[in-house]
Amino acid sequence: MTTLIASSRDYGALVKEDRVHSDIYTDAQIFDDEMERIFHRTWLFALHESEIPRHGDFKLLQLGRFPVIATRDADGDIQLLINRCRHRGAQVCEAMRGHAKRFQCWYHGWTYDSKGDLVGVTGAEAYDENFDPKDHGLTLVPRVDSYRGFVFASFNPEVTDLSAYLGATLKYIDIMVDASPIGELEVKPGVVTRTRYRGNWKQVGMDGYHPHYVHMSVFKIFSQRESTTGSAVGALHLEDPFDDRSSSRTRGFPHGHSCLDFREQRRPHADEYIEELERSEDGQRYVADMIDAHGEEHARELIAWHGDPHLGLFPNVQLIHDHVRVVIPRSPGETEVLMYPVFLKGVGDTINEKRLRAHEAFYGPAAAGSPDDAEIFERTQRGLIADQSPWVLLARGRHRERRDEDGSLVACISDEVTQRVQMQEWKRLMSDR
Amino acid sequence: MAKQIVNAPREAVTDGLLDIADQQRLERFLTFEAALMDEHQYDAWMALWEGEDICYWVPCNDDDQDPATGIAIIYDDRRQLEERMMRLKDKTAHAFRPRSRMIRSVNGVVPVRVGDGELEVASSFVLGEIRVGVQNIWLGKCLYRLRDTGEDFRILSKKVMLLNNDEAMPNLTFLV
Ligand code: FES
Ligand SMILES: [Fe+2]
Numbered sequence: 001m002t003t004l005i006a007s008s009r010d011y012g013a014l015v016k017e018d019r020v021h022s023d024i025y026t027d028a029q030i031f032d033d034e035m036e037r038i039f040h041r042t043w044l045f046a047l048h049e050s051e052i053p054r055h056g057d058f059k060l061l062q063l064g065r066f067p068v069i070a071t072r073d074a075d076g077d078i079q080l081l082i083n084r085c086r087h088r089g090a091q092v093c094e095a096m097r098g099h100a101k102r103f104q105c106w107y108h109g110w111t112y113d114s115k116g117d118l119v120g121v122t123g124a125e126a127y128d129e130n131f132d133p134k135d136h137g138l139t140l141v142p143r144v145d146s147y148r149g150f151v152f153a154s155f156n157p158e159v160t161d162l163s164a165y166l167g168a169t170l171k172y173i174d175i176m177v178d179a180s181p182i183g184e185l186e187v188k189p190g191v192v193t194r195t196r197y198r199g200n201w202k203q204v205g206m207d208g209y210h211p212h213y214v215h216m217s218v219f220k221i222f223s224q225r226e227s228t229t230g231s232a233v234g235a236l237h238l239e240d241p242f243d244d245r246s247s248s249r250t251r252g253f254p255h256g257h258s259c260l261d262f263r264e265q266r267r268p269h270a271d272e273y274i275e276e277l278e279r280s281e282d283g284q285r286y287v288a289d290m291i292d293a294h295g296e297e298h299a300r301e302l303i304a305w306h307g308d309p310h311l312g313l314f315p316n317v318q319l320i321h322d323h324v325r326v327v328i329p330r331s332p333g334e335t336e337v338l339m340y341p342v343f344l345k346g347v348g349d350t351i352n353e354k355r356l357r358a359h360e361a362f363y364g365p366a367a368a369g370s371p372d373d374a375e376i377f378e379r380t381q382r383g384l385i386a387d388q389s390p391w392v393l394l395a396r397g398r399h400r401e402r403r404d405e406d407g408s409l410v411a412c413i414s415d416e417v418t419q420r421v422q423m424q425e426w427k428r429l430m431s432d433r
Numbered sequence: 434m435a436k437q438i439v440n441a442p443r444e445a446v447t448d449g450l451l452d453i454a455d456q457q458r459l460e461r462f463l464t465f466e467a468a469l470m471d472e473h474q475y476d477a478w479m480a481l482w483e484g485e486d487i488c489y490w491v492p493c494n495d496d497d498q499d500p501a502t503g504i505a506i507i508y509d510d511r512r513q514l515e516e517r518m519m520r521l522k523d524k525t526a527h528a529f530r531p532r533s534r535m536i537r538s539v540n541g542v543v544p545v546r547v548g549d550g551e552l553e554v555a556s557s558f559v560l561g562e563i564r565v566g567v568q569n570i571w572l573g574k575c576l577y578r579l580r581d582t583g584e585d586f587r588i589l590s591k592k593v594m595l596l597n598n599d600e601a602m603p604n605l606t607f608l609v
Contacts, residue, residue, distance in 0.1 A: 192493075197603065360508060365605045371605070375527055
């Protein structure tokens with residue numbers, strides 16, 4: 001399981017400190033190695049536990065190349081089962097989500113329960129006493145662990161512990177969860193926008209340099225609005241968070257995680273958000289409950305931060321504004337992006353509805369932001385094919401990055417720290433023997 | 434997806450709720466609306482909408498996911514729709530440039546409820562879209578609430594149920 005097929009590529013030669021070779025975005029063999037060496041070796045985000053709350057709830061996932069069924073078993077535990085019948089290999093579940101305590105394979109009728117145990121073999125008398133159904137349950141994803149409801153999985157039994165893998169990013173995940181006064185989020189499996197673009201998976205997100213250009217039309221429209229408080233996206237024009245002179249920062253963590261850190265930039269705006277919230281009953285209760293739960297000082301900063309860690313966890317998930325974004329590579333030039341809006345538990349309905357509308361306005365195939373992102377990734381993919389001059393520059397701000405106390409590299413908001421740490425982790429995993 | 438017609442009162446599909454001349458006038462109106470969308474005539478299309486209380490809704494995940502607790506591909510009131518028009522017209526929104534070239538065919542136009550000068554109308558469309566060498570085929574059903582001015586019609590609300598609203602989709606950078 002853990003033996004790697006040797007790669008003929010020298011990945012050290014393709015990833016330098018300040019530049020990468022464009023083959024890593026376009027080459028089919030490199031993509032195959034990425035599946036094997038990254039997606040089947042490191043931790044992947046699987047789902048949020050609230051997506052399958054009750055025994056029998058299930059949801060299909062794509063983890064690397066593998067179709068996986070996430071289930072909630074009779075003991076209330078989450079199981080990740082590879083969606084492949086142990087008889088002759090058919091998928092045992094086709095529905096994207098639903099409720100079922102048993103999965104029956106329609107090829108020859110073998111049946112599995114929500115733990116993956118083989119509980120029914122048709123015509124079992126045709127097997128002798130050496131056949132033990134216990135040996136033929138659905139294959140479990142070997143490592144599953146979670147942090148505050150976010151469930152991660154790895155196909156590599158020897159992968160490092162999840163908490164060590166996430167390291168200093170844990171306190172950024174807290175920003176999203178603690179926007180709920182009871183510290184609980186809800187992600188709904190059937191509430192998601194799914195987009196697809198003709199570009200490489202490594203392009204998605206965590207770039208503080210592009211908004212002024214890619215999202216210029218959004219800045220123009222927001223600048224004509226009277227009030228844009230109340231949503232993290234809408235709050236942009238108050239003071240430009242993408243200006244290198246602002247107190248926004250980019251951060252790069254070990255293991256390729258990255259963050260556009262708007263905490264200091266947003267902190268002074270707590271009063272405006274609280275004032276806006278206190279115009280409604282639900283908002284007043286939210287402010288009061290947040291102060292009860294977190295104390296005045298922390299509640300104020302959490303409200304100013306809007307539950308937005310703006311965090312990218314390598315390789316497949318980002319917690320951005322009001323949503324969880326899952327990145328699914330399909331081929332070197334094709335990527336699917338799933339965006340799940342996050343609902344806060346323990347708040348009035350109007351709070352969640354407002355967050356939802358703000359999210360929807362910017363993210364999705366017909367929204368104000370996502371189409372311009374998808375478009376630029378497609379233009380990039382078409383350009384990268386022309387590898388006469390193959391190097392892609394990621395040098396921005398190298399001279400001004402510094403190491404912070406929490407171990408992250410930090411620099412100005414438009415600096416390419418985020419891309420550099422992602423690529424170093426990419427190189428490390430791809431060069432593994 | 435075709436349930437607006439399946440569930441319509443029987444006379445809506447037998448005699449029809451409009452006489453032939455009004456039915457033809459209605460079909461010409463929806464064909465005209467489609468032509469404005471195909472031709473990117475945003476101001477003229479916007480002028481078809483009437484009132485402050487409009488709703489332009491393209492559901493996501495399924496045709497009826499409640500926008501209060503679920504998500505939509507488009508869920509615009511007048512202010513949001515006007516911002517959408519600004520973006521569609523804005524040269525800096527590069528996902529919209531070059532523009533898609535489109536041909537759509539509107540059919541299956543069935544008024545399912547008529548009264549008080551208002552109509553609820555079901556229809557379907559096939560839309561061919563081409564942009565930067567890629568052709569996409571979009572299919573959908575619509576449900577309109579229209580006001581009959583006697584001459585033509587005004588749109589009060591429009592719901593567009595895309596066949597692929599539960600699939601990963603490319604950019605939808607034009608009107609449906
Ligand atoms: S392949 Fe599943 S029962 Fe035969
Ligand atoms: Fe963007």
